[in-house]
Amino acid sequence: MTSPAAQAALTRTDSPATAAPSARMPRLDSLTGLRWWAAFAVFAHHMTNLAPLPIHHALAYGNYGVTFFFVLSGFVLTWSARPETPKSTFWWRRFARIYPSHFVALLLAIPVFYSFNPDPADWWVKPFDLGILLLSVVLLQGWSRDPTILFSGNPAAWTLTCEAFFYALHPALYRLFVGLRVRGALILTGAVFAAALAYRIAVILLPDSWLGDLPLPISRLSEFVIGIGIAHAMRMGWRVHIKPLYCYLVGGALLAAIVLAPRIATPGSAASFFLATSNEWIILLFAVTIAAVAWRDVSKRFSLLRSRPLVLLGEWSYAFYLVHATIIYGVLSITGAQPVGWSNLIWYGALLIVSIAAAAALHYLVERPLERRLRSWWDTRAARRAKAPVA
Template sequence: MGTNYAMSSSTTTSDRIGTDSAPVGDVTGAAVRASGTAAARATGGFGQRRRYHEVDLLRLVAALGVLGFHFLFRASTTDPVFAHTGFHDPGGIFHYGNLGVPLFFVISGFVILNSAWNRTPIRYLSSRIGRLYPAFWTACTFTALIMAFDPTGRFSVSFQQWIQNLSMASEAYGVDYVDGVYWTLTIELAFYLVILAFVRIGITTNRVIALGLGWLAISMFALHHPAPDWLNLILVPAWAPYFVAGMFFALVARDRWRWKYVPPLVVAYGVCGRYAIHYFNAQTDYYHVLFSPWVVAAVITAIFAIFAAIVSGLRVPGAAKVAWLAGLTYPLYLIHENVGFISLDFLHHDLGLNRYLVLGLTIAGVCGIAWALHVLVENRFSRPLAELITRVWLRIRGAVLARVPALSER
């Protein structure tokens, strides 16, 4: 268990409200941005063009919650244990850290819709590939190497498993994840593909509302009538309500509060709460530890309340000064679980070091690796990869249109 953050992924310049990045000097990109700005003005504007540092802080909270869940609860409560840490959910609170996952998905819905608005399909797709895959390929490879030489003997990985995991969709063909947190990335990919189809059709406010309500209806239906596996993989009905909630909050951020946004958000809140309680009831059975439905409902309520406050103008003093740390959340999410388990078990169980020292060293270690991934991989390769994909596509498209002019009329 692990966001996108997916975890959702950290907001880049192209993820800011009302912006659309393109390769420097690209005339088509400039035209898209210009037309996008004009269209936005025609539909009531984008609201405030700014980076939501408060959302970055929420991303940090979600990442720390998931890390605490893994290191202080999950590592030592499974059978067999992933790591002998000496910690067994101190205070009885860290098993709730997994509520960071729904928060990640709400953030993703908020960020990705704004990132996709007024973009062409290829620019949206290339930006997502560039944003996710370089760090993922590196983290997956690093984790596989650590597992291959695991001194604790608790983890193993095959070459074929590693290769198939590089697609980020190994679940689709029944291959175990190299690291358990990757399951959320498959869900993120499903959401990205839905938005890609939406970009192709053309994003408008009313279409977002229609998509959101339709997706919520499918989710509610799936609560009582289990969907086939292929539909679950594509439409992720158990997790879609969180993405939809983020999308509706993105509409409010772009267009301010309007009555037409309130009923969809109320419905999204109800469906999110229902799915959260359903999911954490299953977690109670799995871990044999109570996940109180009252606590779960309170956290979901807090997520909605905080987002409502943020899109209504809430400003957190000093948020901009620490929000840069949100750039570390995606690589930290990717790297922390199995690498952290191996470190915790080896240092505490095998070497006999003090558990608090081991916890501190492990957290510092995975944070250091995350920083290296962010600086050496994300910052260097994400944008160049996105631009390369865009250039290659435009050249291929230009060559095809030159040979088959009739296609340009469609």
């Protein structure tokens, strides 16, 4: 769902502290490895519907993996940004990256999530509606808050509506940061976070207003912009002297607080406020974590996330995200939900292996070759157009 960092390393004349906005930046393989864990968290979230573990209440918060993807998407697109790249080329490359796999995964999902005569007991199966399905073909389903439309086609693909909107805005959003140094970029990023928190508080205080009905691509845009901001600050020389381990520990404590807070939350209490604004604190945690992990790669320090297996899984993570729910709910339609128990770890292991294998197939048979061909076609077309006036 996100693009990898730029492939070329810094030249000898550019250090992380002095790299210009147009400089090619180093690979951040640790972020690719970290992306796998976000995808796995979403997998664990969906598995609670098929084979819940005794800790399923905590695993249900794996949906925060989507928040991580949105922040990471803004970061990596900005980290690898080249101002001389035409906007049309940027948009085409984004289309080539996400759409072919999305379309194939959509075709695979339709038999699992649609029926002409759905059984009411199969709550995940919707009546076949070509008009609604077409919205998912063109990635417009995420603009609706109606669950039948929002989760139409491949239910996981509503996030691609948000990503398409973010991609469309990225050239303009990035220009807001161009020209800012480290302090200015961090101040603007902090202002975006404050605006997101203020929006959440407004939704809490005005539950019956239109604010809570904003389309997800708009209400989630702050996550993408925060990723842009921290990436630009790092390109301008922001050194992140925070160990990723501390971020992981804080993340574990934050998740524990989110899981336990409902037991003590009462209307108007601090615990209730914390729960209502938890998404924003998660955004802040993810932003700092991404910056800390990225700086570890920039400063060439050891990172387990750069291990080949994790990087490979991270490269497959977009395809994994697209197919895992189809596999889980396909099995659910056959076996039904399992009782809560640790024995369900067998289901986790089996479906994880199947989902990874399906993701690898989608990655190597569809994602990579079609992206390469689409980009090559566009580059050839652009080269011909560039030569036309000369001829």
